[in-house]
Amino acid sequence: MSGRMRLLEPGSLFGGPLFRTLLRDRLSITELQPGTLVGVFRIDREIARGGMGIVYSAERADGEYEQTVALKWLPDPAPNSTGAELFRHERQILANLKHPHIARLVDGGRAASGHLWFAMEYVDGLPVDQHVASRKLGVRARVALLVAVLDAVKFAHGRLLIHRDLKPSNVLIDNDGDPKLLDFGIAALLDDPEMPKAYSPGFASPEQLAGGEVGVSSDIWQLGRLCEIVLCAGDPPRDPGSLPSDLKAVIDKACADDPRDRYTTVAGMQVDLERFLAYRPVTARHGGVPHRLHLMVRRNPFAFAASAMVVVAFVAVVAAFAFKLAGQRDAAERAREVTETVNRFISRDLLSAADPWSGGNDSVLVSTVVEGAVEKVERRFANHPEVAGALDLELGRILNNLGRFDLAAATLERALPRLSRTRGPRHATTLEARFLRADVAQNAGDINLAELLFSRLRADAVPLGDRGLIERIDARLAWSLLQRGNFRGCRDAYSALRDSGGGQDEEIESEILSGLGLCEARLGLNDESLVHAEQALALRYRRLGKDHPLSLESELLLANVQLGMGRFDDAAATGMETYRKSRQRNGERHPTTLTIAHDLGISLVCAGKPEDGAEWLRRALEGRISVYGVKHLWVANTQALLAMALGQTGVEGEAERLLADAETTVQHDPVGDAFVHVSVLRSRGDLRLRQGRYEEAERDFRKSLAISNEIYDTRNPKLAQIRISLGLSLIHGPGRDEGFGLLRGAIEEVRRTPTCRSEQVQQAEAALARL
Structure with missing residues (x-):
């Protein structure tokens, strides 16, 4: 094939050299009247005109589905086999050009009159x-x-x-x-x-x-x-x-x-x-250096604020030491020693790595600076255990916020004995360190350890009458129930905490509302969940601002509610904006950013864009493996949902491998998470159903339905969706009557709420129509 045949210019519409050549062969172009059929499209109105042709708005007219296109009506070229071949190649190139920000080719051809036409995605915008x-x-x-x-x-x-x-x-x-x-x-x-x-x-x-x-x-x-x-x-x-x-x-x-x-x-x-x-x-x-330093502060405002809090804590430590030692003979000397030691640590060890004026590098992330500081606390403050304990507490807090759970846990484990020895086991600082240690375990997905640490801390906090600390612990124990897939239990726990007067502090109130909303979303109680999600979001926006990490978590909750309500496009839009802010604020590999990417992938799959959804789920999977390791339930959940997306796009081999890995994790997890178990079973059942392996699909759907009946409210649309899947697997075998019974009983319910498995709903409707 010649270079001209291989290297065709795709999509020439009004100014393209290909059609300029065709116009030279025939200079006239016939205008189309409203109602004229071109292919399967009926002309509505003219929307643009140029020297190379006319653009019409047109509607699909074959009754298959509703669709509006921009139909490019081009001149009628003289018979020319080369021109026709060029047109076919051009149309194929455009058809292969699939990108979310490129208007796609829908159809094209040559009309009976000889005119060439393209039907392109209609974009209504400025x-x-x-x-x-x-x-x-x-x-x-x-x-x-x-x-x-x-x-x-x-x-x-x-x-x-x-x-x-x-x-x-x-x-x-x-x-x-x-x-x-x-x-x-x-x-x-x-x-x-x-x-x-x-x-x-x-x-x-x-x-x-x-x-x-x-x-x-x-x-x-x-x-x-x-x-x-x-x-x-x-x-x-x-x-x-x-x-x-x-x-x-x-x-x-x-x-x-x-x-x-x-x-x-x-x-x-x-x-x-x-x-x-x-x-x-x-x-x-x-x-220059001032410009680069300015950018460094702008891109990490939260982390730098956290670092500033550390500095404030250091100053407080110095003041406390100076006061404590005031009555001693060498008070001035000791206070000066502590002050100089802390100042050296701040200037030489903590901040100099990110200070270009001190030979540092402005591309160094605050997380790197903090990680480096952790290693030096032990050596720098070997003779000052109270200072070292306070520093480790603040560094552990920052590392927890940054998603560096292993290092945060080790740092807090080092702080606890020092604080307990120098300040006492019931001191507020020691109790805060214990709370943070349990929080790190919960964030890392170590549910057993988190529950154990929170329960022990609560037992010690009750005699002290620290109501605020008890409420924070109860809120985290309720969250633990959510992590285990006990959605009814976590809803009851959050509701009891709210009804008992919990949440007098706005921070606790927003945490209770967010947790309650997410439990309700998992149960399918979408109306209640939406109310609580919006309340939590408004409270955090007002109190913390729209870019604060906790505000981003509330936005993530809102996207979850929209997803449960079948508002898939809204959920994807919310997720996309939240991901952008979280990536900028927290970083691409932060656990919150990865959860947003995971949920965004689900939203896109449900919105009928499985290829786009698979890309986001793959991004979430790679990040979660780097944070949690391969054998983690949250990794298994992402693997199962990525397998679902790949199954819809026909990539069955990779989907099989992902499901095998997820199943291994689920079987060997000592705690288990019913929610993840259902996710793996349903995705594997979907794949088996698509492959015609109906008996295997039936087993997976029966198991998933049995677990789902235990964890979901009876009003949850997921139950009807699973019954549809089970019914489809049964109608091809001896369980035909049971299968059709399930389809008849569930079809009206799934029609009320859009589902991620719309293909199965269509199959169920077609099967019932054939009866």
């Missing part, structure tokens, strides 16, 4: 520059949209396609706020030696204007121009000179006159924009 201006979006929100556009272009480049017409009118923002890249109108495959010289005036790179070679670098130039227009759009427009220095550097590098001075790839430019969003210095600019 061009990106008009969108950001009308919404008055801030700079960071605009950059986030641009990052998504760059990801789409990077995806196309990875398939040897360039766009060559990147401009605001070719990037629409849909009703969900997501960008969609349109019209690969003058795109070409990278290694085409006869690449046509075509471009849109005003958006052409220098080499395009000069008629030179056009490739990736030209797209990068246009992306730089697009960034400048989007970032400056407004009424009145913003002066480009007023943009942040790092963004100006990115634009200047992308739009360099010499292609050799630009970014080598779109990925490089995308990374710089992501570094800007993460408050990291961009590679396009060599900022």
Whole structure:
């Protein structure tokens, strides 16, 4: 096949060289009237027109399902076998170009009149520059949209396609706020030696204007121009000179006159924009030390606040020592010694690793700094056990917040005997250290140890009458019931805590509301759960701000409720925004970020996007393995749900392997989690059902139904969904009558709430219709 045949420009719509050639063969184009059928689509109205054709809004008319498309009606070319072959190849290239931020090809062909047509995904939205201006979006929100556009272009480049017409009118923002890249109108495959010289005036790179070679670098130039227009759009427009220095550097590098001075790839430019969003210095600019230090503080505000708390604790320790030693003969000398020791630790051991003025590196994360400090406390404060205990307590608290559970546990284990010996076993600081140690065990998923430590602490706290501490412990014991899959028990425990007057403190109140809401969500009590989720979220927003880690946990709860209610798109949107904030605040491998990625993957699978869902679940799985290890129930849960997503996309081999690993973990876990057991059984049953292994599927669904009846409220839609699955496995064998009975009894209930297994619901409806 010739280079021209292999290296076709996909998606040429109005300005494409392919159709310019076709127009030269036949200059007329027939207009379509509303109601005209083109393929399976009925023309509704004209929405755009250009020199190369007309765009219509059209509706699917074959009755299969409702669908609106943008139908590109192109001129009627003269009979030409080469042109027809080019069109077929172009249509196939577009069909393979699947990306969430690229408008996809739905259909295409040649009408009886000879006209060529494409049916493309209909995007109802504004061009990106008009969108950001009308919404008055801030700079960071605009950059986030641009990052998504760059990801789409990077995806196309990875398939040897360039766009060559990147401009605001070719990037629409849909009703969900997501960008969609349109019209690969003058795109070409990278290694085409006869690449046509075509471009849109005003958006052409220098080499395009000069008629030179056009490739990736030209797209990068246009992306730089697009960034400048989007970032400056407004009424009145913003002066480009007023943009942040790092963004100006990115634009200047992308739009360099010499292609050799630009970014080598779109990925490089995308990374710089992501570094800007993460408050990291961009590679396009060599900022000075003050600028880099400023970014370091901006990107880790929570961790630096935590570090500041440590410093405050150190100062308090020094003051306490000075007061305690005031009556001793060498009080001044001892106080001065403690002060100097603490100050040396703060300046030399704790903070210097992240201080570029002290020879440190501003790319060092606070977690790395804290981990390094842990190793030095023992040596630096060997003669000051009370100081060492206080430092270990605060470092353990930070490490727990950072998700470094192993190191946090070891640090707190070292703090406890020192605090107990120097301050007493019933001192508030010692009790706080014990609470944190139990909290670390719970966060790490060691449920048995957490329950043991919390129960012992509660027994010691009751005689002291510390109501606040007792409420905190009771809230964590209720959470432990949730971790075990005892949803009824955790709902009752949280309700009792709330009804007994617990939650006088707003922090405890928001914790009770969040826990209660999640227990209710697991039970399928969606209305009650939504009320409590919204109350907890409002309380934490008001008290802590929208980006605080606890606020992000409440957003995660809201996404869980939306998922349970069948509002899958809402759950995915909430999860996506929460993931973005958690990744920026906590880091990509933080347990909270990974849980958000896990739940986001489920939402996308349920929303009918199993391939996208599988990508997020895979990301969550890799992260959870790195945090918890391979044989952990939460890892097994992600494996089971990833297997479900892969089964829906036909990747059965990997799904089988994941389910085998998850089953091994479930069988050998000494505690067990009914919720995870059900997840593994259902995913394996789904795969067996899809493979026609009905007896094996029946066994899995019966087991999952038996466990689910124990843990879920009778109103939970999951029970009806499992009965549908079980019924489908039975109707193919001797249990046919039982199977149809289950289908009849459950079908109306599952119709009321959308399900992640909509394919099985459709199969059940079809089976009942055939009776």
